[in-house]
Amino acid sequence: MSLALLPLVVLVLLVPFLAVSAYALWKIKKASRAAWAEFAHNHGMLATGFRIEGSYEDYPLVIETARRGHSKHRYTVTVLSLSVPDALPPEFSLALESLGDKVLHFLGKKDERIGDADFDKFFEMENLSPALSAVLRHMAVQEHLYEMVNQYQTFHIRDGWIHAERRHVPSTAEELEEFVGPALMLAHTLEETSRRTQRWAAR
Structure with missing residues (x-):
């Protein structure tokens, strides 16, 4: 075969491969969109492509x-935002303590604490109230917060919302249920513990 024909042969072989790959990706994306729509329908929520909005268990x-990322290192994440207004005051925030936070504390920045040494070293908190500190000292609440660290790539609490994300796009309704699960359990536990703490304080 003439070397002059080699580029043409490569092109003839490459075009069908690219077409099949593109079709496969389109089928996967279409199936994933259908799964997101199914999840939304199951919970009476609204799905628009890869965005779901509504009320999930109230x-x-x-x-x-x-x-996320830049240039060649860009990647897709799935982001969850769950509101717990009855248990989380809007002024409160919580996130994993970063290296920058540790440096600021070393330089003298005041660190808000709940009185649990291990927990206080792990999380950076702002605008703690005595009532919320009591809630966060409960073992069940702490277990679910540590579970959030294990289950999501990043997570934080701000403005009464639990925010979490994972470097994966769920492709089935079951995967979406699993994705929401840890945040939902944390919301339930925060709300129930907050109610109990308020009842005990009122006695």
Whole structure:
């Protein structure tokens, strides 16, 4: 075979491969969109492509995809935002303590604490109230917060919302249920513990 024909042969072989790959990706994306629509329908929520919004077990919930990173290192994550207004005051925030936080504390920044040494070292908190500190000292609440660290790539609490994300796009309704699960359990536990703490304080 003439070397002059080699590029043409490569092109003839490559085009069908690219076409099949593109079709396979389209089928996967279409199936994933259908799964997101199924999940939304099962819970009386609204799905628009890869965005779901509505009420999930009486908690306002938004699930959507987002892009992270830069240039060649960009990737897709699934982001969850779950509102727990009855248990989380809007001024409160919680996140994993970062290296920057540790440096600021070393330089003298005041660190808000609940009085549990291990927990206080792990999380950075702002605008703690005595009532919320009592809630966060409960073992069940702490277990679910540590579970959030294990189950999601990142998570934080701000403005009365639990925010979490994972570097994966669920492709079935079951995967979406599993994705929401840890955040939902944390919301339930925060709300129930908050109610119990208020009842004990009122006695």
